[in-house]
Amino acid sequence: MGKIHAAITGVNGWVPETKLTNFDLEKLVDTNDEWITSRTGIRERRILKTEGWATSDMCAEAVKGLLEKTGTKPGEIDLLIVATVTADMVFPDTANTVCDKVGAKNAWGYDINAACSGFLFALATGAQFIQNETYKKVVVVGADMMSSIIDYTDRNTCVIFGDGAGAVLLEPKKDGTGVIDFVLRADGGGRHLLHMKAGGSLQPASHETVDNREHFVYQDGKRVFVHAVKGMTSTTEELLRRNKMTTDDVQWMVPHQANMRIITSVAEHLNFPMERVMVNIQKFGNTTAGTLPLCLWDYENQLKKGDNLVLTAFGGGFTWGALYLKWAI
Numbered sequence: 001m002g003k004i005h006a007a008i009t010g011v012n013g014w015v016p017e018t019k020l021t022n023f024d025l026e027k028l029v030d031t032n033d034e035w036i037t038s039r040t041g042i043r044e045r046r047i048l049k050t051e052g053w054a055t056s057d058m059c060a061e062a063v064k065g066l067l068e069k070t071g072t073k074p075g076e077i078d079l080l081i082v083a084t085v086t087a088d089m090v091f092p093d094t095a096n097t098v099c100d101k102v103g104a105k106n107a108w109g110y111d112i113n114a115a116c117s118g119f120l121f122a123l124a125t126g127a128q129f130i131q132n133e134t135y136k137k138v139v140v141v142g143a144d145m146m147s148s149i150i151d152y153t154d155r156n157t158c159v160i161f162g163d164g165a166g167a168v169l170l171e172p173k174k175d176g177t178g179v180i181d182f183v184l185r186a187d188g189g190g191r192h193l194l195h196m197k198a199g200g201s202l203q204p205a206s207h208e209t210v211d212n213r214e215h216f217v218y219q220d221g222k223r224v225f226v227h228a229v230k231g232m233t234s235t236t237e238e239l240l241r242r243n244k245m246t247t248d249d250v251q252w253m254v255p256h257q258a259n260m261r262i263i264t265s266v267a268e269h270l271n272f273p274m275e276r277v278m279v280n281i282q283k284f285g286n287t288t289a290g291t292l293p294l295c296l297w298d299y300e301n302q303l304k305k306g307d308n309l310v311l312t313a314f315g316g317g318f319t320w321g322a323l324y325l326k327w328a329i
């Protein structure tokens with residue numbers, strides 16, 4: 001009998017209908033389509049405008065579609081993990097709300113806050129419950145409503161981010177498919193370069209924090225860029241080395257969609273051909289924890305059972321890493 005791995009047996013995504021194009025942003029801040037396209041690769045992003053909706057609603061839409069696609073009943077879900085930095089509220093966590101909204105009455109769940117690496121961290125975590133035979137069905141969601149924490153007067157950040165959610169179902173497989181290995185890292189020393197200053201216990205919300213616009217994403221883009229390229233490249237190299245693989249053995253690289261120049265730079269460093277790199281940044285921008293599952297969802301029809309995929313991400317924290325899986329469907 002083969003070893004049990006946590007295989008992705010279904011993937012689904014959900015993005016809001018409303019598009020925010022580069023031309024729309026030209027009207028909000030001092031920027032232009034040419035700058036945004038050439039410096040980031042982004043042409044438009046989706047923004048959640050539905051009255052009363054939040055991150056949990058995007059998650060719920062993604063999960064409902066996932067359950068339908070895979071013929072899974074909500075009551076069969078054992079565990080549901082949501083990776084997000086835009087939880088509906090500080091507490092309770094978003095996963096609880098999502099379980100309620102999709103009718104997952106027999107599940108428990110929790111949120112993972114690892115910014116743009118959130119889905120990677122959540123996937124590695126969820127996989128453990130399958131691999132050690134605790135559970136049979138684990139749902140992992142990556143979702144962010146970045147528009148709720150973006151300052152649309154700050155051109156350094158507002159051109160990059162968008163809203164969206166992606167979800168996968170993990171089930172045990174003994175045919176060699178599934179999550180095989182991962183290299184994950186965190187370094188809190190980078191926390192000041194990409195963060196939200198107020199709203200936590202360090203600086204609770206006050207008139208002053210609101211006046212100072214401290215409830216929005218702050219990023220030192222240039223420095224984050226350099227760390228992102230280094231971190232994604234080095235963890236991917238380590239992952240390949242210890243699995244005795246070269247880039248020729250990998251059918252698809254699935255990189256976090258933060259900036260097209262980061263993606264091409266990582267691919268160049270790894271000598272990985274761009275034709276096999278998943279890219280959808282042009283239409284969704286950076287959806288933080290949503291980018292990786294939204295890529296899998298977008299490219300699903302091009303994937304074949306047994307394909308080797310390397311997912312890699314870098315985000316606030318700092319957090320980063322790479323994960324190797326064999327596609328199961």
Ligand code: UT7
Pocket residue numbers: 030031032035036039040116155156157159160220221222223224225228257258259262286288314315316
């Ligand atoms: O997902 C989590 C991790 N996040 C990332 O990985 C993001 C990493 N960083 C980036 O993607 C890029 O650093 C940005 C897209 C944020 C910025 O691009 P950049 O090429 O690093 O630009 P920069 O900050 O070096 O700025 C270059 C120039 C500056 O003007 P001066 O000082 O040279 O006159 C900026 O003020 O571009 C200016 N600029 C803009 N111009 C037009 C910055 N943002 C804009 C803008 N439109 N939106």
